Amino acid sequence: MTAFFGSVFWLLVTLGVLVTFHEFGHYWVARRCGVKVLRFSVGFGNAIWKRSGRDGTEYQIAAIPLGGYVKMLDAREGEVDPALRGQEFTGKPVWQRIAIVAAGPGFNLIFTIAAFWLMFMLGRPDVAPVVTATPQSIAASAGIQPGDRLLSIDGRDVSTWTDSMDALANALLGRAPLPLTVRGADGHQRELVLPLDELPPGQDVGQYLGKLGLKLAPPPAVAATVMAGQPAALAGMRGGDRIVSVNGQPVDDFAAFGKLVQTAAAKSPRLAIGIERHGQPLRLDITAKWESLEGQSPKWVLGVGAPPIEAATVSYGPLKAMTASLATTWRNTTQTFSMLGKMLTGEASTRNLSGVIGIAEVANASAGMGLPWFLQFLALVSLSLAILNLLPIPVLDGGHLLYYLVELIKGSPVSEQAMMVGQYIGLALLFTLMGLAFYNDIHRMLLS
Template sequence: MTSFFGSVFWLLVTLGVLVTFHEFGHYWVARRCGVKVLRFSVGFGKAVWKRIGRDGTEYQIAAIPLGGYVKMLDAREGVVPPQLQDQEFTAQPVWKRILIVLAGPGFNLIFTVAALWLMFMLGRPDAAPIVTAAPQSMAAVAGVQPGDRILAIDGRAMATWSDSLDAVGNALLDRSPLPLTVRSSNGAQKQLVLPLDKLPPGQTVDQYLTTLGLELAPPPPVAAAVLPGEPASLGGMQVGDRILSIDGKPVPDFEAMSKLVQQSAAISPKLAVVVERNGNVVPLQVAARHESLQGQPLAWVIGVSGETATLRYGPVRALREALVDTWRNVTQTFGMIGKMLGGQASTKNLSSVIGIAQMANASAQMGFAWFLQFLAMVSLSLAVLNLLPIPVLDGGHLLYYLIELLKGSPLSEQAMAIGQYIGLVLLFSLMGLVFYNDIHRLLLS
């Protein structure tokens, strides 16, 4: 599947799942509050499929899959039969209307926790947080050395490269000094400080990361796993062996080892491998095998893999981590919005459906666990976006009802109409900004 069609497909999957779940929240709570639901639609525009349920609700999938809606019985949109007056939306107590409005974002948050919980139980494959620093970069000047392993960032323990990158990315928006705990390749632990306060304001996170120069390093040439019955195992290699050389050529890291296996085995499959084991140098003879793994092109393999990091927990720990991650991301998202409004963070960091489609495709290619995490983050973003006090969004309606609670009566039709116009202007302005950002990035790439 090409990148374009893959992006479109996974965007439709993402929107289909998340919009359905969001709108189901409104639908489910509305029904529980005694409100009649006339239509449940996934997508906008002309229906491509629909049916009438036993409850009288029209369920449909529409042609434009960029949203959805729940249409409730509402006196503002037409005459309500006398026998249905008690099921009409505006006739409900204000607390019921608030619950119905909150249900969409609330269900998005529930989905976020559930997706992260499943992701943690399945296990998300990742790279170990072993880093290097680009020459003369900010990270290099701060003391980051090739082969350093990140142990903690600002006091929070790090187990994977992705989590480390995420923590650094969020810290870059604050542009304040960032404490880093690392362990050198020789085993020594050291405390460093990345001087993010010296970064110029108004740049994107990607630009900041380039200036910082902190990069993922290839894993060390250590056998983290040796497959039974494969050439390395038959040749006597053991887990924990550090590979020093292949056919007399030194092995600086695991990526170099993989390349040397291909080069040397192409000349002769019988490889002279020297490893370090418990402080002793041990020579081995390994006969590489030419085969195709999981549909990949033919290659020389010896059945050994380097160090990786997989986040996997049991059900209870996974739920706790999912709740912690959700809360952390909610606070970070609101914090980022505040920084953008205050001019401390660039609006160039925002993305439209174009960027979401690209990320959806990329995460799907990385595996189901990664796609689950992506769905969780987009679902959380939808929840936060919908809670913003902008008329036409759930947060705007919530604002109306909170004002009604305070003043004891609903806002006038004129005030709400003005609010709708303001909301549409704000929403279309935001859409224009994020589309501009993505198109600009595409033109520069």
């Protein structure tokens, strides 16, 4: 499956699952409040599948899979049969209407907690936050050294690279000095401060991460495996040998070793490889071979395998997984509101918004990483949908809740004229937000 079709497929799966769950919230609470539901639709436009249930509700899947809706019996949309007036939406007490409208975002929140819980139960495979810094970067100037292990970021303990990136991305929005606790390769613990206030304003998190220069440390320059019959094995290299130089050029890590081999072999395939075995220095003369391995592009090959990156799987039992799920949901909720607030005040750039294209790309990538990662992605998108729908923008659930709160205060419903004006304003705001997110997606694609 190509990246494009994979992205489209997993986007449809994501929207299908989350929209169905959201609309089911409205449907379920409406039925409990005695409101007649005329139609439950996943998607907009013409129906590609539908059937009528025993309860009189028409269930359908529509052609445009970018949302959904629940159509209830509503006096504002036409005459209501006197026999059905007790099942009409606007005739219900305001508290029931609030419950019906809030149920959609509420069910998205329930889905978020359940998805995080299952993710922690299954175990999310990750890597340890052992890092290095690119030369002359902010991380390098702060004192990050090759092989440092991140222990905490701004007081939050981190045990995986994903947790570290999550904490860093949130901190980069605020661009304030960020305290870190690290443990060096020598075992000593140090307190550092990343001077994020030196970052220029108005850029997205991806650009800030590039300037920060903090990245996973590559594996050490150790021959973890030496393939039989390949040049390194024929020259006498063994598993466990530490590689120290290529043609006299020092080797810092396995990634640097690979680059030096390609550069040097392009001039002459015969290489002088300095190694250390049991503390003793040795020199091996190895003739690199030009070939393609496992269908990859041809390159100079020695037959040496890198040590694996240290794994750090996050996995809990049922009770601890629920505690972790609730904590993760709360943390991401506060971070999302913090980001929205910073965008409104100008502290964070609106370039951090992502639209349907960005969601599709991440959906495809996370699905390829396995079920726990896809569950995490679904949880985060579901939480974003819950928060977005609760914003006090007319046409969204939050806008309707605002109308009902006004009704509670003034003792009578908001006038139809005021609601119509609000709808137009809400549509304008929503399309502006969608357009901005779409522009950001296109801009990121052109720059990548």
